[in-house]
Amino acid sequence: xxxxxxxxxxxxxxxxxxxxxxxxxxxxxxxxxxxxxxxxxxxxxxxxxxxxxxxxxxxxxxxxxxxxxxxxxxxxxxxxxxxxxxxxxxxxxxxxxxxxxxxxxxxxxxxxxxxxxxxxxxxxxxxxxxxxxxxxxxxxxxxxxxxxxxxxxxxxxxxxxxxxxxxxxxxxxxxxxxxxxxxxxxxxxxxxxxxxxxxxxxxxxxxxxxxxxxxxxxxxxxxxxxxxxxxxxxxxxxxxxxxxxxxxxxxxxxxxxxxxxxxxxxxxxxxxxxxxxxxxxxxxxxxxxxxxxxxxxxxxxxxxxxxxxxxxxxxxxxxxxxxxxxxxxxxxxxxxxxxxxxxxxxxxxxxxxxxxxxxxxxxxxxxxxxxxxxxxxxxxxxxxxxxxxxxxxxxxxxxxxxxxxxxxxxxxxxxxxxxxxxxxxxxxxxxxxxxxxxxxxxxxxxxxxxxxxxxxxxxxxxxxxxxxxxxxxxxxxx
Numbered sequence: 001x002x003x004x005x006x007x008x009x010x011x012x013x014x015x016x017x018x019x020x021x022x023x024x025x026x027x028x029x030x031x032x033x034x035x036x037x038x039x040x041x042x043x044x045x046x047x048x049x050x051x052x053x054x055x056x057x058x059x060x061x062x063x064x065x066x067x068x069x070x071x072x073x074x075x076x077x078x079x080x081x082x083x084x085x086x087x088x089x090x091x092x093x094x095x096x097x098x099x100x101x102x103x104x105x106x107x108x109x110x111x112x113x114x115x116x117x118x119x120x121x122x123x124x125x126x127x128x129x130x131x132x133x134x135x136x137x138x139x140x141x142x143x144x145x146x147x148x149x150x151x152x153x154x155x156x157x158x159x160x161x162x163x164x165x166x167x168x169x170x171x172x173x174x175x176x177x178x179x180x181x182x183x184x185x186x187x188x189x190x191x192x193x194x195x196x197x198x199x200x201x202x203x204x205x206x207x208x209x210x211x212x213x214x215x216x217x218x219x220x221x222x223x224x225x226x227x228x229x230x231x232x233x234x235x236x237x238x239x240x241x242x243x244x245x246x247x248x249x250x251x252x253x254x255x256x257x258x259x260x261x262x263x264x265x266x267x268x269x270x271x272x273x274x275x276x277x278x279x280x281x282x283x284x285x286x287x288x289x290x291x292x293x294x295x296x297x298x299x300x301x302x303x304x305x306x307x308x309x310x311x312x313x314x315x316x317x318x319x320x321x322x323x324x325x326x327x328x329x330x331x332x333x334x335x336x337x338x339x340x341x342x343x344x345x346x347x348x349x350x351x352x353x354x355x356x357x358x359x360x361x362x363x364x365x366x367x368x369x370x371x372x373x374x375x376x377x378x379x380x381x382x383x384x385x386x387x388x389x390x391x392x393x394x395x396x397x398x399x400x401x402x403x404x405x406x407x408x409x410x411x412x413x414x415x416x417x418x419x420x421x422x423x424x425x426x427x428x429x430x431x432x433x434x435x436x437x438x439x440x441x442x443x444x445x446x447x448x449x450x451x452x453x454x455x456x457x458x459x460x461x462x463x464x465x466x467x468x469x470x471x472x473x474x475x476x477x478x
Contacts, residue, residue, distance in 0.1 A: 036069035038121030082196035162346030173296030173340025185210035239389030267389030385414035
C-alpha cells in the first residue's frame with residue numbers, strides 16, 4: 001500500500017478541481033499530483049528511495065504538501081521537522097532518527113553536505129537536499145512495516161521516541177477519522193495549524209476525499225477571515241487560540257459562519273470560556289476533538305449541545321475506550337483501541353507488541369465517561385503543557401534551564417490561561433551567591449538559544465527550595 005497511490009486513484013476524476021489555495025496561488029488535483037511526481041523524480045535522481053528516512057524542514061505552504069507527497073510516492077518515510085524548533089532541537093531530530101537525507105529550505109538549514117534540488121515541481125520555494133552518513137541501520141522490523149511517517153517526540157521523560165506510522169496505518173486512521181468528519185469534494189477546508197505537527201489525519205484525509213484546502217496560516221487572522229468571507233469555507237480545523245481571536249474581531253459579521261458545517265477545535269483542551277464566547281458571537285457550536293499521534297483522531301464531539309460542553313464526545317465507530325484504575329469519582333487512565341494505531345517507536349525501537357496490551361494503547365491522560373458515553377479529559381499523567389496548541393514537555397525545558405551555570409534546579413509547569421491554554425512557567429533555585437535580578441534576562445536568552453520560542457517559560461520565579469517527595473523527587477504541580 002502507498003498513500004500517494006491511494007490519493008491519485010481516489011481523485012482520478014477530479015483532475016481539474018482545485019486542491020490547494022495559498023494566497024493568489026492555487027493548484028488543481030492534476031497539477032498537484034504532477035508537481036509531486038516531478039519532485040519525486042528529482043529526489044530519486046539524488047538517491048532517495050524506498051525506506052529512506054527523509055527529514056523535511058519547510059514552512060507551511062503548497063510546496064510543503066508537494067514535497068511530502070513526493071517523498072511518500074517513493075515509499076520513503078517523512079521525518080517532519082518544525083521551522084519553529086531551535087537549531088539544537090533540529091540537530092536532535094536529525095541525529096536521533098538518524099535521517100538518510102535532509103530536505104530543507106536553505107534559509108532554514110543549509111548544511112555543507114546539501115546541494116540545490118533542481119526541479120520544476122515547486123510553486124514558490126527553493127530546496128536543498130543532502131545525503132547523510134547514518135550511524136547504524138534501523139531495527140530489522142523497520143524494513144517490514146512499510147513506514148511512511150516518523151514523528152519525533154521527546155516525550156515527558158526526555159526519552160526520544162519517534163512515532164512510526166506505516167502507509168497502512170495512515171489509510172486506516174484517515175478512514176476512521178472520516179467516519180466522524182465526513183469530508184467530501186464539496187468541502188472547502190480552512191487550514192491554520194502547523195503541518196509539521198498536524199498533517200497525517202487531516203491534510204492527507206482532505207486530499208483523499210477531493211476537498212479544497214485553503215492555507216490560512218500566514219497573515220493570520222486576516223487570511224482566515226478571507227477564507228471565511230471570500231472562499232466560503234465549509235470546514236475549519238484550528239486551535240482554541242484561533243477561535244478566540246475570531247470571536248474578538250470586528251471584521252466578521254455575526255452570520256459569517258452560515259456556510260460552515262463543522263468547526264473543529266483541536267491541539268489543546270477547549271476552554272469553556274472560548275467555546276461560550278465563540279457561540280455567543282456567531283451562534284455556532286465548536287466541536288472539540290481529542291487527537292493522539294500514536295492513535296489518530298478517536299474522538300470528536302459532534303453532538304450533545306451545551307450540556308456536553310467540556311467533553312470530547314463519544315468514541316468514533318472504529319475505536320473503543322476504557323478507563324483503568326478509576327478513582328472514587330470515576331476518573332481513570334484513558335486507553336484506546338482501534339484502527340490506525342502506530343506501528344512502533346523508532347528510537348529506541350519498540351514494536352507494536354511491546355507498546356500495546358491486547359491492542360490497547362495507554363494514553364497517559366486521565367478522563368471520565370458519563371452515562372451517555374461522552375469522554376471528558378480531566379488531567380494528564382504525562383507532564384505536558386499545552387501552549388497555543390503546541391505541546392511543551394516540562395522536563396525537556398527543565399533540562400535546558402538546569403544547564404545554566406547559575407541554576408541549581410528547576411520546575412516547569414503550566415499555568416491555566418483563558419486564551420493560550422497554559423503558560424509555561426518556571427520555578428528556579430539558584431546556586432549560592434547568584435543574584436535574581438542579574439539572572440533573569442541572561443536565563444531567558446539562554447533558553448531562546450536552545451529551545452523553540454513557544455517552549456521558553458513566560459515567567460521565571462525564584463524560590464529558595466522546591467518541594468520534594470520522600471524519595472527526593474521534585475513534587476510536580478498539577
